[in-house]
Amino acid sequence: MAVRMKRNYSLSGGFSDAGAVALDDDLIEARMEQTWWSPDIPRQQLKALMQRRDSPAVRHFGLWIVLLVVSGSAAALSWGTWWAVPAFLIYGTIYSSSDARWHECGHGTPFRTHWLNEIFYHISSFMTIREGILWRWSHARHHTHTYIVGRDPEIQVQRPADLLKILMDFFYLRSGPPEIWRIIRNAAGRPDTNVLDFVPESERAKMYWSSRIYVAVVAGFAVWSLAVGSFLPMMFVWLPRFYGGWLHQLLGLTQHAGLAEDTFDHRENTRTVYVNPIFRYLYMNMNYHLEHHTTPMIPYHALPQYHELIKNQTPPAYTSLWQVYREMIPALIKQATEDPSYHLTRAVPTPITQSTAESMPTAVPSSPEFSQADAQDWVAVCAADELDENDVLGFEHRGRVYAIYRLDGDTYYATDGLCTHEGAALAGGLVVDGCIECPMHNGRFDIPTGQAVRRPVRKNLRVYPVEQRDGQIMMRVIQQPG
Ligand code: FES
Incomplete structure (x- = not known):
């Protein structure tokens, strides 16, 4: 007689079928x-x-x-x-x-x-x-x-x-x-x-x-x-x-x-x-x-x-x-x-290889002039016209992810690029009313201050100085005091 194994759906268990390794x-x-x-x-x-x-x-x-x-x-x-x-x-x-x-x-x-x-x-x-x-x-x-x-x-x-x-x-x-x-x-x-x-x-x-x-x-x-x-x-x-x-x-x-x-x-x-x-x-x-x-x-x-x-x-x-x-x-x-492990299988048309991170529209400058910080830690991010009004771009520098924003007119801002809730790339989000809305759970941060303004985000983003010089967006990779 088949033994019907009950899975552990409690939030402290999971993947606890006999012989399975718990996912941490x-x-x-x-x-x-x-x-x-x-x-x-x-x-x-x-x-x-x-x-x-x-x-x-x-x-x-x-x-x-x-x-x-x-x-x-x-x-x-x-x-x-x-x-x-x-x-x-x-x-x-x-x-x-x-x-x-x-x-x-x-x-x-x-x-x-x-x-x-x-x-x-x-x-x-x-x-x-x-x-x-x-x-x-x-x-x-x-x-x-x-x-x-x-x-x-x-x-x-x-x-x-x-x-x-x-x-x-x-x-x-x-x-x-x-x-x-x-x-x-x-x-x-x-x-x-x-x-x-x-x-x-x-x-x-x-x-x-x-x-x-x-x-x-x-x-x-x-x-x-x-x-x-x-x-x-x-x-x-x-x-x-x-x-x-x-x-x-x-x-x-x-x-x-x-x-x-x-x-x-x-x-x-x-x-x-x-x-x-x-x-x-x-x-x-x-x-x-x-x-x-x-x-x-x-x-x-x-x-x-x-x-x-x-x-x-x-x-x-x-x-x-x-x-x-x-x-x-x-x-x-x-x-x-009969079989608790049975499930319907959907015909997925493309291989499951693309990751969320890969699909985010991030800009990761590769040329030397874009990857080096000057003596005051200013880094060239991108050409100013690459960023539309009320939009966001991802940017990686020395293994850290940042987000650059252009709000109304020519006002530019920069924050850390990963959401403080569960780390989603904010470059995939939406700029709404001066805020960046996270693509994962719709939490929001005020862009100029980095303040968390809508749950589930609770921790603020760090913000960074940004300037426009000769048609380039420059960001200082030093955290704003306070
Ligand atoms: S990961 Fe951003 S709101 Fe959850």
Whole structure:
């Protein structure tokens, strides 16, 4: 009889199947460096796709609020009749699409205006029962270590696949209660060990207070229900995530379920599937999930365009949900009943050899005049006209990576070139409103000061003096005092 080995998905274990060697952080980073794939696409095209605008998101979120109000009003008015069943199902489905809004706003990409992303992030975090501070860190880890066992806290279908649990999550019954328990624990200041693993100590007080607010709001609705002697108020917060969660699970499973674990190529562990316009709207284009994982800086509305540009470098997109499920269901049954190590294999069109670092548009000057520092440590980086307005260029000198920026007009700046969060090359990022946004988890630094201004980055960048001399950008490779 076959022995079904359960993998260790805890964040302190990983790769702990019998006989396997645990991957430590260094090994994981080394493997990522060797094999992480990113599409081959001109920098200018990518930059155009990454641009942020408020107007599409204002329209999108405005419509979403209208849909919530109209469906919620219809549901309230139908309370006590059989019409309440379809009415609350529609309201609950729209309410549960808060999860897609939580996700997008967490990346900070829908709106150009930072505070709009933040407001909608915290509202939708509450609605979808994902405490905002905790899940920001969890999701950053998911993007760094997508489906790496023992590192990714968001592996939705763990092996051997538990089919009952998968079905339960069509009504959020497997993931919802533990999430509520986690909020209660955090409100009491007693996080579990997994939370301690990915939420930095400096963020925990905020997480505790945010959890307390969640508990207080839900308690307020419970008191309201008791006061009016009706369950109706409770039907509008958190419960919709359960009775209306079916679509979120239907779409969410297509992201990674049944695909490979412990690979460092998103083309092997992430799917893109075409769905109808209503689902695409509710899901904020996250059906283009491979494109999202490959380049999380691209806002939801530009993902279809990005897909068209890179689809010849990726496995074919699934043409329908039916095509995904026809393949996925037998795979999950096989994982559950016969072979937990089984996974679907995607047809990757190009060899997995390109590394993230290689794909970053870095400028590494090689001529002697560009590589030598003068007596005052000034180094010629590049010709001034090589750098577009509001853009960034990577530069390496004596084994250290720097980033040179040109902001509005002819103002140039320089900082260290690697993100202080997890070391991504900032030259692959986007200059937005005087900040450099990191390509890995969308953290931001103020360019003139190097100050970390958006999580998950917390540590500032070092800044360096820059001058323009005779059409050349010169940088002094000495750290600015202070
Ligand atoms: S590496 Fe995480 S924000 Fe830069």
